[in-house]
Amino acid sequence: MTNPHRSSFRDSSGYVYEQDGEIYRVVMSSARSNYDLLMQSGLYTSLVESNRLIPHKEVDAPVDEHLSDIHKVLHAVKIPLITYPYEWSFSQLKDAALLTLDVAIEALAKEMVIKDATAFNIQFFNGAPIFIDTLSFAKYEEGSPWGAYRQFIQHFLAPLLLMSHTSADMNALLRVYIDGIPLQIARTMLPRRLMPNPLIFLNIYLHGRYEDHYRLHDKKAKVTLTRSQLKNSLLLLRRMVESISLKRQKTTWGDYYSATNYTAHSLSEKESVVLDQLKNIAPKFTRIMDLGANNGKFSRAISHLAELVLSVDIDPNAVDENYNINKQSTFKNIVPMRIDFTNPSPALGWAQSERDSFITRTTNDVIVSLAFIHHMVLAENVPFSRVAEVLSRLAKDLIIEFPDRDDSQVQRLLSHKPENHRYDRDEFEKGFERFYDTREKVKIKGSERWIYNMRKKC
Amino acid sequence: MRNYIGIAMFFIVGSTAAYGYVDPGTGSIAIQLLFAFFASAFFWAGKVMNVIKRLFSRKSS
Numbered sequence: 001m002t003n004p005h006r007s008s009f010r011d012s013s014g015y016v017y018e019q020d021g022e023i024y025r026v027v028m029s030s031a032r033s034n035y036d037l038l039m040q041s042g043l044y045t046s047l048v049e050s051n052r053l054i055p056h057k058e059v060d061a062p063v064d065e066h067l068s069d070i071h072k073v074l075h076a077v078k079i080p081l082i083t084y085p086y087e088w089s090f091s092q093l094k095d096a097a098l099l100t101l102d103v104a105i106e107a108l109a110k111e112m113v114i115k116d117a118t119a120f121n122i123q124f125f126n127g128a129p130i131f132i133d134t135l136s137f138a139k140y141e142e143g144s145p146w147g148a149y150r151q152f153i154q155h156f157l158a159p160l161l162l163m164s165h166t167s168a169d170m171n172a173l174l175r176v177y178i179d180g181i182p183l184q185i186a187r188t189m190l191p192r193r194l195m196p197n198p199l200i201f202l203n204i205y206l207h208g209r210y211e212d213h214y215r216l217h218d219k220k221a222k223v224t225l226t227r228s229q230l231k232n233s234l235l236l237l238r239r240m241v242e243s244i245s246l247k248r249q250k251t252t253w254g255d256y257y258s259a260t261n262y263t264a265h266s267l268s269e270k271e272s273v274v275l276d277q278l279k280n281i282a283p284k285f286t287r288i289m290d291l292g293a294n295n296g297k298f299s300r301a302i303s304h305l306a307e308l309v310l311s312v313d314i315d316p317n318a319v320d321e322n323y324n325i326n327k328q329s330t331f332k333n334i335v336p337m338r339i340d341f342t343n344p345s346p347a348l349g350w351a352q353s354e355r356d357s358f359i360t361r362t363t364n365d366v367i368v369s370l371a372f373i374h375h376m377v378l379a380e381n382v383p384f385s386r387v388a389e390v391l392s393r394l395a396k397d398l399i400i401e402f403p404d405r406d407d408s409q410v411q412r413l414l415s416h417k418p419e420n421h422r423y424d425r426d427e428f429e430k431g432f433e434r435f436y437d438t439r440e441k442v443k444i445k446g447s448e449r450w451i452y453n454m455r456k457k458c
Numbered sequence: 459m460r461n462y463i464g465i466a467m468f469f470i471v472g473s474t475a476a477y478g479y480v481d482p483g484t485g486s487i488a489i490q491l492l493f494a495f496f497a498s499a500f501f502w503a504g505k506v507m508n509v510i511k512r513l514f515s516r517k518s519s
Contacts, residue, residue, distance in 0.1 A: 145494075150486035202493055210485030221488040229494035237495035 002026075005221040006353040013135040016076075023076045024061055029069040031135055034112075038137045043110040047122055047131070052103055054079070054125070054132045064258075074134065080287075080308050081362070084355055085119035085155070086174040087337045087345055088244040089320035090163045091327075092129070093171055095133075096122040097156035099129045103237045104146070113140045117152035119174070120355075127332035143224040146233070150211070153181025153203055157237070160244045161200065164190055168246055168316035169338065170213035178349055183208030199240050246320060269299050270401075273442050274368060277399050277453040278305055280440070284409030289394065291341065296322030299334050302368060310362060311336045342380050359393065366397040374403050377423060378413035384431025392435040398454040402428050407448040425450070 002024075013031035019023050027035045030039040038044050047053035056074040074177065085093055096119055104114050114136045114396075121133040153173070158181045162170035166189060173181050187208045194200045214221065225233070247269035278288075288306040295318045299311035311334050313319050322336040337358075339345065343356035369391070376382045391398055403410050405424055414421060429438070436454035443450050 145482070145487050145490040147482040150483040152484075198496065202489065206492070207486065207489045210489045211483055212485070214484035214488065219484060221484045223487050223491045225490060225494050229498055232497035232501050233490065233494045234495075236500055294492055310459060 006351075007120075007349070007355065009198060009350070011135060019061070021078070023078045024059070025056065025076055025134060026070055027072040027074065027135065029071045032071040034133065034138045035071060037112060037139055038134070041110040041112065043107060043112055043137065044134075046106065046110075051126070051128065052099060052106075052131055054123075054130055054134065056134060071386065072456075074395070076134070077133075077192075077425065079123045079125050079130075079132065081310060081335050083124060083335060083337055084174075084345065085122075085159070086172050087339060087358070088124075088171065089261060089316055089323050089338055090168055090171075091320050091323050092124065092336070093119070093156065093231075094160055094241060094244065095327075096129045097152075097160060097241045098238065099131060099204070100152065100156065101234055101241065103131050104148075105231065105234050105238070107137060108140060108227070108234065111140050112137045113144075113146060113148075114138075115147055116178070117148035117155060119155040124335055124355070127326055127334065140227075142227065145223050145225045146230060149233075150183075151180060152237070154182065154186075157203060158183065158186035159195070160241065161190055162186065163246050163316075164246055165194060168320070174343065175348065178355070183211055183216040199236070203237075203240070209351065246317075261400070263446055266444055269446065270370070270444045270449070270451070271298065271316060271392070273444060273451045274298065274370070274399055275302065275305075277440065277442070277451060278302060278368070280453065281366060281397050287364045288363060289364040290365045291367055291369040291391075293322065293336070294318045296325060296331075296334060296336060298368065298370055299336075300326070300331050303331050303334055306365075307333060309334045310364065312339045312341070314338065314340045341376070342382065359390075362394060364395040366399065367391055367395040369400045370401040371403070371409075373400060373428070374407075374410050374413060374423070378410070378417065378421075385427050385434055387430040388435040392456045396456040398436060398452070398456070400432075400452050400454065402450045402452060404448040404450065410448075 002017045002019060004017055012028065013034070014025055014027045017026070038378050044053065048055045052265040054077055056076040058072050059075045061073045061075065085096070088096070099122060100114070100117050104117070107114055115138045116133070116136055121131055121136060122129045123132050124130070154177075159171045159174060162173070162181070170189075174186075177185070183204060187205050190200070190204065195205060213219075278285075283305075285306040285308060287308045288302060289310040289312060290296070290302070291312050293299050293311040293313045294315070296311045299309045301320070303309050311322055313322070313336075316338050319336045319338040322334070326332070326334050326336070339358055345355075347357040347360070348355040349355060373384070373387060377384060391400075402425060405411075405414070408425065414423065417423075432438075432452075432454065436456055439453040439455055441450055441452045
């Protein structure tokens with residue numbers, strides 16, 4: 001008996017299940033013709049060869065004995081870490097949108113369409129977005145419009161426009177609106193100065209009005225689009241998405257490394273201390289979480305020591321910069337995520353189990369947490385012991401930087417606190433020793449900062 | 459706004475059943491006609507511009 005994955009129940013064409021850590025996809029008989037067309041048309045080969053679709057092998061695998069109408073069972077390549085669109089930066093969401101349109105355009109050339117355009121169909125694998133829903137492909141019917149058009153607008157275009165024109169973290173709305181930002185909401189939030197743009201007017205404002213009108217009057221519409229009209233629509237949507245850019249907004253940590261209190265020498269000293277401490281724990285890790293990664297400088301420095309580096313920061317500009325630097329380089333095993341650690345992604349969706357919480361998805365070998373703890377304690381008022389408790393749930397080993405009271409960044413944060421605020425090394429060690437044993441502590445030369453190497457208590 | 463809706467209403471008759479498991483939205487189906495018209499006009503205009511550019515570049519060489 002195999003149970004579908006908790007998020008795999010909406011599409012009756014099939015479902016995904018996990019067994020012994022491997023991912024399988026069941027293709028039901030009802031999806032036979034579409035699946036066979038995908039495989040025989042050359043579309044699957046072309047998309048897989050260009051790293052745009054997750055590869056699979058057809059296998060004889062155990063499935064639910066109560067189901068008799070199964071066409072195939074596919075053994076799919078497993079994505080090491082699932083991330084969600086509300087955890088991506090602007091460029092990640094934009095690349096996911098462009099991939100969705102590229103897949104749709106290529107599918108149309110092979111007599112197929114993608115029947116849904118949810119951002120949850122995209123994951124980041126080897127540093128780039130990849131389409132993971134093999135059963136999203138359906139035969140193109142001459143004259144039919146694109147059934148996933150509204151979903152594309154709600155999942156991609158509306159959030160990208162909001163991120164570009166209001167705030168870079170507006171994709172957090174996808175946490176609330178799990179099937180995309182409703183057009184009625186998007187059009188009230190976007191600045192009115194965008195209305196004269198005919199493409200935005202048509203796709204957001206008028207689109208929203210049409211939806212309201214047809215829903216209120218319970219009307220049906222029949223529209224016939226020629227193939228070239230549909231292709232032109234997809235191509236114009238692509239141009240539109242391509243032209244949206246993230247206006248450089250001033251954020252708290254976006255310029256951290258250019259405004260840091262480290263000298264070049266102490267920064268390189270810190271890097272070598274962190275590398276040494278990691279090597280003292282193990283020569284190689286499956287997964288390291290760089291918590292408070294900023295633009296990923298240290299994630300890249302330690303990436304050769306892990307199969308996967310989860311590079312987490314709260315600042316949308318810093319995460320975007322991290323993604324774009326990695327994209328242009330050879331760092332393919334880094335997954336940047338925008339996470340507010342004081343309010344990480346919860347479990348969401350149907351029965352609160354359709355989308356897993358950040359904490360349940362991110363079990364790591366080791367956490368590297370640099371320039372992080374003073375913000376939690378001083379800016380967010382989280383006691384040391386509470387931070388230690390959560391970190392100990394995420395990894396057994398911890399490399400953590402503690403900036404002492406005399407550090408200029410700490411002084412800045414302390415300036416708004418009472419003079420007797422108990423932020424010092426003793427308090428830090430006391431708070432963490434409930435959950436961790438300290439292996440080693442090293443002071444970084446030329447700074448007021450310490451690196452602690454800790455092991456979770458049994 | 460009413461003018462835009464009126465233009466689109468002119469094209470819209472009858473009914474279409476949603477396919478797949480995603481509800482495409484009736485208003486969304488209807489607006490695609492306007493968008494497709496706009497997109498086709500955009501690329502057609504682009505082609506015309508390219509032809510004109512080519513003519514001028516030949517003359518200059």
